[in-house]
Amino acid sequence: xxxxxxxxxxxxxxxxAMFFLLVxxxxxxxxxxxxxxxxxxxxxxxxxxxxxxxxxxxxxSEVFGxxxxxxxxxxxxxILVLSVAYLDKKKGRLLQCAAxxxxxxxxxxxxxxxxQAIILHAYCIYCIGSAIxxxxxFITGMTYLKKHKKTNKESSVPSSKNT
Numbered sequence: 311x312x313x314x315x316x317x318x319x320x321x322x323x324x325x326x327a328m329f330f331l332l333v334x335x336x337x338x339x340x341x342x343x344x345x346x347x348x349x350x351x352x353x354x355x356x357x358x359x360x361x362x363x364x365x366x367x368x369x370x371s372e373v374f375g376x377x378x379x380x381x382x383x384x385x386x387x388x389i390l391v392l393s394v395a396y397l398d399k400k401k402g403r404l405l406q407c408a409a410x411x412x413x414x415x416x417x418x419x420x421x422x423x424x425x426q427a428i429i430l431h432a433y434c435i436y437c438i439g440s441a442i443x444x445x446x447x448f449i450t451g452m453t454y455l456k457k458h459k460k461t462n463k464e465s466s467v468p469s470s471k472n473t
Contacts, residue, residue, distance in 0.1 A: 323405060326454050327396045330408050330447065334389035337415075337443035341382030344436050348377040354436065361432025370425045378422070382440055385415050389447060406458065409451035415444030 347354050348366060356362035365371065371378055392408035395401075419441035426433050 320400065323400075323402065324397070326450075327393045327405055329450060330389055330405070331393035331397070333443055333447050333450070334386045334393060337440055337447070338383055338386035338390055340436055340439050340443065341379045341386055344379035344434075344440075345377050345383050348372075348379055354434065356435055358435050359433045359438070361426075361430070362434040362436065364432035365426055365430055365434035365437060368425075368430055370422070370430070378418075382415075382418070385411075385418070385444075389415075402458070405454065409454045409458075412444070412448040412451035416448035419444045 344354065344366065346352075348371060354362040354366045366379075373381070388411060389408050392404050392411070396404040396408070422437060423441050426437065
């Protein structure tokens with residue numbers, strides 16, 4: 311979407327961007343909470359499920375000494391920044407980039423949910439929340455890309471109506 315987009319298309323893209331922004335903000339807060347807890351050595355309080363401490367203190371909670379939650383924070387921050395940049399610049403490529411980036415979060419979440427279920431036999435509610443958030447971003451991103459591709463094809467085909 312560039313300057314030649316219709317007001318309706320601009321409004322639709324704004325809604326997509328706002329959704330990306332809000333969901334990535336939730337993921338960012340969740341992951342940053344876990345990262346801060348990990349870096350400070352504080353235990354994570356679990357309320358609904360039991361096992362947060364098992365998950366967050368396991369060897370799977372770090373990569374090269376860096377908390378995986380910090381990588382999650384950076385992932386969500388990237389989506390958030392791309393969304394804000396789109397809202398500022400109105401460049402469709404920014405939303406496309408955000409949408410394409412969502413597969414990273416999905417695959418990371420699939421991996422870590424598998425680790426919790428099969429290896430650790432423990433669950434962290436914050437990790438589950440992050441998995442839900444990244445899955446929601448992925449579904450939204452793929453839907454956006456599919457609709458955007460369809461819209462581009464429709465707008466590039468000349469009208470065959472006779473006048």
